Amino acid sequence: MHEDVERILFNEEQILAGIDRVAEEVTRTYRGRDFTVVSVLKGSCVFASDLIRRIPIPLELAFVSASSYGAGTESGDLALNFFPAESEISGRNLLLVDDILDTGRTLARLVDELRRRGAAEVRTCVFLDKPARRAVDFRADFRVFEVADLFVVGYGLDFAGRYRNLPFVGALKKECYERSASTAR
Ligand code: IMP
Numbered sequence: 513m514h515e516d517v518e519r520i521l522f523n524e525e526q527i528l529a530g531i532d533r534v535a536e537e538v539t540r541t542y543r544g545r546d547f548t549v550v551s552v553l554k555g556s557c558v559f560a561s562d563l564i565r566r567i568p569i570p571l572e573l574a575f576v577s578a579s580s581y582g583a584g585t586e587s588g589d590l591a592l593n594f595f596p597a598e599s600e601i602s603g604r605n606l607l608l609v610d611d612i613l614d615t616g617r618t619l620a621r622l623v624d625e626l627r628r629r630g631a632a633e634v635r636t637c638v639f640l641d642k643p644a645r646r647a648v649d650f651r652a653d654f655r656v657f658e659v660a661d662l663f664v665v666g667y668g669l670d671f672a673g674r675y676r677n678l679p680f681v682g683a684l685k686k687e688c689y690e691r692s693a694s695t696a697r
């Protein structure tokens with residue numbers, strides 16, 4: 513698995529230091545208010561589980577799973593595979609947590625959907641941000657690291673379902689994704 517990685521971008525120590533910084537910002541934002549961390553499956557499960565353990569104030573946890581279709585089309589339809597119950601959304605302050613903000617389509621659509629379903633407030637927190645790839649106007653409220661336009665894996669991020677369990681973030685060797693016919697995004 514490691515031999516498929518061209519180079520390490522963020523090691524475990526750097527990741528935990530970055531998460532500490534963002535956890536403090538999140539704590540300052542929500543101190544004294546009820547909020548729910550909504551982890552976008554599957555990619556953000558590793559990040560969300562480290563992040564919540566560095567936030568020392570009360571919070572609830574929920575999960576959402578969505579696949580965005582039509583990248584490159586106008587529609588950008590969002591298939592909701594799994595969504596929190598209405599009672600977990602309506603009137604709540606939500607912090608939507610994702611692994612990486614790429615084109616921005618997935619998070620933009622999820623934020624709209626959560627607002628449509630009655631969330632009091634929706635903010636977003638991403639582990640990685642790839643601003644060079646943005647296709648819609650979208651900014652995360654919190655982000656741990658910015659990355660260049662490279663395909664990255666590890667720490668929850670996959671290629672074709674693999675590499676999520678790497679404890680670091682690395683750039684995947686070109687031959688690994690060119691070898692595969694699937695784009696797996
Ligand atoms: P978007 O912002 O709607 O384009 O999609 C974000 C999703 O695309 C993420 O949640 C990832 O699943 C996937 N993705 C985008 N860039 C990468 C990458 O470099 N490595 C792994 N997954 C990625």
Ligand code: MG
Pocket residue numbers: 555670696697
């Ligand atoms: Mg993915």
